[in-house]
Amino acid sequence: MTKYRAAKYKRGLVVGKFCPLHRGHELLIQQALDGCEEVLVVSYTKPEFPGYEPHRREAWLQAQCPAARIVVLDDARLAALCAQAGVAPRVLPHNDDDGELHRHFMGWLCWAVLKLPVDAVFSSEDYGPGFAAVLARHYASAPVAHVSVDPARTQVPVSGTRVRHDPQAHSAWLSPAVRDTLVRRICILGGESSGKTTLAGALAQQLGTEWVAEYGRELWEAQDGVLAYDDLLKIGREQLLREALATARVQRWLVCDTSPLTTWFYCNEMFGRCEAELAQLADHRYDLVLLCAPDFPFIQDGTRRDDSFRLRQDAWYRAELARRSIAFVVLEGPLEQRVADAVRVMEGA
Structure with a gap:
């Protein structure tokens, strides 16, 4: 008989471009799902990359990670969410903007727009602890933990940038549902x-x-x-x-x-x-x-x-x-x- 193990965190957060969604991303999201009662996955990129439009990324995430709450953004989608939440609209930060701007944007998005504060952020990047600290300042409550997942890329030795530049050469790291749509x-x-x-x-x-x-x-x-x-x-x-x-x-x-x-x-x-x-x-x-x-x-x-x-x-x-x-x-x-x-x-x- 399998013993029930309670989730360590109430709500986890995973953020990425997912252009395209690859097996490393899926590992990251699954680790979050295994450790949280609920997982919020947010995808945005500005500018957009041809072939990886919001509707396509959304379909990939929904197909591969059905247990997570998926939010895929562009400026129009963000404006609609702001209107629904009754907050002043903003535009997405540019990919080249300072990382601190992106972190504060996510804190505002989770707290003011989505009304979904998190207590853990999952990433494979070295900016993870700083990201968690910024989120905690937005909530002004309990601390936000950072959970590092395969930072050395030993389980899935590939990066999103490499896959994006040549998805065919790295197709082994793409799930069939993603690869076929490319x-x-x-x-x-x-x-x-x-x-x-x-x-x-x-x-x-x-x-x-x-x-x-x-x-x-x-x-x-x-x-x-x-x-x-x-x-x-x-x-x-x-x-x-x-x-x-x-x-x-x-x-x-x-x-x-x-x-x-x-x-x-x-x-x-x-x-x-x-x-x-x-x-x-x-x-x-x-x-x-x-x-x-x-x-x-x-x-x-x-x-x-x-x-x-x-x-x-x-x-x-x-x-x-x-x-x-x-x-x-x-x-x-x-x-x-x-x-x-x-x-x-x-x-x-």
Whole structure:
């Protein structure tokens, strides 16, 4: 029988950028959870780092540390909290501001805004004792302890700065839930004979990554050109499963030749209806959607319909993506131009 051990502290505090959240951060937060009745985790950075926006950091922390109270800030979120607490708003301190300013900011935030005074602060940094002393002065009550967790980085030998500069090289220190969201998925759409599969392979080669082929085409060929109604849901599921498996193998980008949105189109086109689950799969979102324009002669390979159908597909994609408020980039011209234009868009993303 396990003997119950009371938590040593009432409320612990962990503060960080978490850009990105790595296993060292998770160790720190777990140590706080093990030693406290309640843990407050605060994340902020000014300026923000591209790819590590507040909503993404919040999702990581909530997924990996569900028992903690998560507060992820930018200036707008801070202003909303100040209004809710009835205190005069401030802006976040800059990353380059003096450490003492950051410590007093956190004391004000916990005491005046969040109304969550702490009696312990957990960190792996040498500024921890000074941080705890500043917090104690804000509360003017019981002292605030500093709990040092793996300061020599022996359990998790990595730093947030190193991971941020090259998350792929340090991906072993990222939980799958974090790592997978750092892989940007590119979806290529287009009507029949619009060059999307050729573009998918060429773009993946240019990026030094993998591409996920169109499973619907593979199944159609395996079944001698015959697809049943139930096959369409199977295609949608398998397409996303293959994307998920490929995401675990790549680093920065994953190129996807088609999406369940295409499967949803064909299901309605062929059978006049579709399963509710397939309609849900069609809502799957990507970081970038590229639409191949039908701007070269239609090539009949024995499996396609005709040019009028290709044009109708193109018009449908444009209308449907707009209806769903999904931004997309139209690629035109020869393959080399399409690859160059796609890379240019990605570099600006």
